[in-house]
Amino acid sequence: MRTLRLSLLGVAVAGLVLPAAFSDAPAExxxxxDNLTNGFTxxxxxxxxxxxxxxxxxxxxxxxxxxxxxxxxxxxxxxxxTGAISQITEVRAGHFDGVNFVDHPGGSxxxxxxxxxxxxxxxxxxxxxxxxxxxxxxxxxxxxEAIDSxxxxxxxxxxxxxxRGQFIEVPxxxxxxxxxxxxxxxxxxxxxxxxxxxxxxxxEMGFTSPLQPTENTSNGNSTAAFDTVPDPDNDxxxxxxxxxxxxxxxxxxxxxxxxxxxxxxxxxxxxxQVGCNLCHVRSITTAPAGTVIxxxxxxxxxxxxxxxxxxxxxxxxxxxGTGDGIVQNGGQSTRNKVRTAPLWGVRxxxxxxxxxxxxxxxxxxxxxxxxxxxxxxxxxxLTTNQKNQLITFLNSL
Amino acid sequence: MRTAxxxxxxLAVAVIALAFxxxxxxxxxxxxxxxxxxxxxxxxxxxxxxxxxxxxxxxEYGLRRAFGETVHPAAGSSRGLVGDFNxxxxxxxxxxxxxxxxRLEELNDGLANWRVQDAREDPTAERGLxxxxxxxxxxxxxxxxxxxxxxxxxxxxxxxxxxxxYLVRHATGPPFEARPRTELLRYVRRLPNEPRLMGDVIxxxxxxxxxxxxxxxxxxxxxxxxSRAHPIAP
Numbered sequence: 120m121r122t123l124r125l126s127l128l129g130v131a132v133a134g135l136v137l138p139a140a141f142s143d144a145p146a147e148x149x150x151x152x153d154n155l156t157n158g159f160t161x162x163x164x165x166x167x168x169x170x171x172x173x174x175x176x177x178x179x180x181x182x183x184x185x186x187x188x189x190x191x192x193x194x195x196x197x198x199x200x201t202g203a204i205s206q207i208t209e210v211r212a213g214h215f216d217g218v219n220f221v222d223h224p225g226g227s228x229x230x231x232x233x234x235x236x237x238x239x240x241x242x243x244x245x246x247x248x249x250x251x252x253x254x255x256x257x258x259x260x261x262x263x264e265a266i267d268s269x270x271x272x273x274x275x276x277x278x279x280x281x282x283r284g285q286f287i288e289v290p291x292x293x294x295x296x297x298x299x300x301x302x303x304x305x306x307x308x309x310x311x312x313x314x315x316x317x318x319x320x321x322x323e324m325g326f327t328s329p330l331q332p333t334e335n336t337s338n339g340n341s342t343a344a345f346d347t348v349p350d351p352d353n354d355x356x357x358x359x360x361x362x363x364x365x366x367x368x369x370x371x372x373x374x375x376x377x378x379x380x381x382x383x384x385x386x387x388x389x390x391x392q393v394g395c396n397l398c399h400v401r402s403i404t405t406a407p408a409g410t411v412i413x414x415x416x417x418x419x420x421x422x423x424x425x426x427x428x429x430x431x432x433x434x435x436x437x438x439x440g441t442g443d444g445i446v447q448n449g450g451q452s453t454r455n456k457v458r459t460a461p462l463w464g465v466r467x468x469x470x471x472x473x474x475x476x477x478x479x480x481x482x483x484x485x486x487x488x489x490x491x492x493x494x495x496x497x498x499x500x501l502t503t504n505q506k507n508q509l510i511t512f513l514n515s516l
Numbered sequence: 517m518r519t520a521x522x523x524x525x526x527l528a529v530a531v532i533a534l535a536f537x538x539x540x541x542x543x544x545x546x547x548x549x550x551x552x553x554x555x556x557x558x559x560x561x562x563x564x565x566x567x568x569x570x571x572x573x574x575x576e577y578g579l580r581r582a583f584g585e586t587v588h589p590a591a592g593s594s595r596g597l598v599g600d601f602n603x604x605x606x607x608x609x610x611x612x613x614x615x616x617x618x619r620l621e622e623l624n625d626g627l628a629n630w631r632v633q634d635a636r637e638d639p640t641a642e643r644g645l646x647x648x649x650x651x652x653x654x655x656x657x658x659x660x661x662x663x664x665x666x667x668x669x670x671x672x673x674x675x676x677x678x679x680x681x682y683l684v685r686h687a688t689g690p691p692f693e694a695r696p697r698t699e700l701l702r703y704v705r706r707l708p709n710e711p712r713l714m715g716d717v718i719x720x721x722x723x724x725x726x727x728x729x730x731x732x733x734x735x736x737x738x739x740x741x742x743s744r745a746h747p748i749a750p
Contacts, residue, residue, distance in 0.1 A: 201538040216594070220529070244705060244710060245705060247701070247704075247710055247711075247712050248712060249712050249714065250733070266549045267547050267548075269547075269548055269549060269550050269551070271550075272550045272551060286550065288550075288688060299547070299551060314613065341579070369673075406547060407545075409544050409545070410544075410545055410546070410547055411544065411545065411546040412546075412547045415546065418544075440602070440604055440666075440680070441734075443731070443733070444714075455604075472734070474733065474734060475684050476733075476734035476735070477734060479626070481626060482631055485629065485630070485631055485680065486631075486734065488666060488668075488680045491666055492677050492679075492680070493677065495679075495680070496677060497677055499679055503625070503627050506627045507627065510627075
């Protein structure tokens with residue numbers, strides 16, 4: 120009888136303990152501005168090699184241009200470590216015909232540089248919609264890519280009706296254009312890091328690759344006469360290295376010393392109390408390891424799967440009164456919407472909002488309107504001390 | 517006794533197998549097609565109804581809601597103007613104001629609920645960033661400012677939620693008239709550095725140079741009018 124009781128007790132304990140042991144309790148994603156791999160790449164040497172390609176300064180002989188914005192990825196994604204942000208902006212332009220946004224001739228991106236002065240792009244008359252776009256952080260983007268699209272939909276559905284974010288689906292280039300929930304870029308114009316890399320390599324540096332084989336024009340005019348390197352400029356290896364590098368980066372870390380202060384902790388509570396967290400979502404868990412994403416093109420590895428990240432963003436589009444009037448992959452309904460800026464790492468940024476035209480935290484908060492009106496009015500009702508606490512909290516991110 | 521022990525072992529094995537199965541079941545699964553999301557939020561609807569012109573009392577109430585007691589309508593100045601100055605579809609109000617006595621510190625507080633701007637300065641063009649928490653442009657006692665309250669929803673600036681507001685230097689003066697964006701577009705398209713007009717504008721001359729104040733998307737700015745645009749001035 121005693122043995123039977125012991126056996127049953129053992130089974131009961133096993134029943135309680137084993138599921139917990141084998142269940143995938145989400146783990147915190149590694150964070151750090153330290154140039155160390157998050158474990159996605161086999162080792163640190165592989166990470167450093169990919170980082171080197173991300174930092175490589177390209178020349179005309181390599182395929183740079185004919186029109187471009189920068190000579191290396193790290194030129195715009197560098198502060199405080201490779202892959203992060205910079206103060207560099209790009210220009211987008213077009214025309215609003217009263218109903219629809221119409222791309223500038225050659226596309227809404229106006230490249231700031233060219234390998235020959237005669238093909239320098241500039242904003243042409245009649246294209247009154249113009250905006251600057253600041254360079255975005257790419258650190259931790261492997262975790263963002265590993266978020267299940269349904270998680271983003273669930274976030275949207277959990278937001279109050281007047282503030283519900285817009286979820287859009289955009290083509291995954293490496294999956295023959297099949298669509299997935301967008302999450303990268305100011306307009307959520309990409310869903311995969313390979314697609315994003317190929318796009319940026321072409322549009323920011325002028326490098327064609329198998330996923331983006333056609334050179335850009337100069338204000339709509341062919342640049343073929345200046346293109347000395349046969350297309351594709353790159354066989355795709357660089358694009359894969361860029362994606363691998365971003366997938367290997369750690370998430371932007373908190374300033375733990377500042378975050379531990381009483382003011383920052385009070386500010387963290389105020390952040391929720393005011394309602395900032397409705398869109399600047401604190402925590403998201405990535406899909407389990409083994410989940411097939413990017414429409415079959417990528418399987419979430421253990422290093423990225425089932426990880427808790429703290430992006431302070433929802434990766435959804437909102438109209439907060441700052442919309443830039445530009446349409447990319449999301450259709451005309453997204454014209455005046457931008458992706459909620461993920462606030463992780465925002466302490467490293469001096470120029471704020473999508474255009475970098477706002478120079479301090481309070482002004483950035485007050486610039487929100489539209490869907491954010493109620494939340495910002497809550498902020499307006501705070502005392503000066505409380506506003507300082509909230510800003511201290513922001514400065515700890 | 518042996519049977520009981522065997523049953524216990526079997527049960528334990530079954531629990532372990534189930535735990536494994538539960539874990540393995542998630543691996544290799546494809547990301548599911550997202551369920552169609554509910555419709556996205558609709559922005560405040562564009563001006564569909566003609567709102568009545570503002571009364572002085574409404575203007576003062578709107579100013580007080582946004583700026584408290586820090587400003588008051590400027591003596592001897594024009595009445596407020598209405599229009600969709602930021603182009604979001606809701607009616608805004610712009611009123612010339614003066615700083616209230618003894619309120620300068622509050623007006624210039626870096627954490628105030630309004631932003632102080634100068635229509636003839638581009639803060640981002642400065643080489644250095646303004647000191648933390650301080651507005652780059654400050655209100656002076658003798659300033660004549662344009663107070664703008666952005667509207668919200670169909671009631672525009674009269675809505676209790678309409679509290680996004682600006683105090684703009686160098687944005688008042690004759691002829692001080694609101695003009696629809698569409699009317700100005702044909703003039704500004706001739707300008708070499710065509711400003712982006714997001715909303716309606718306010719005609720304001722700088723000395724003898726006719727021009728207009730407009731919303732850039734981030735601030736209020738003044739721009740000269742081309743000479744052939746003079747006919748639109750009274």
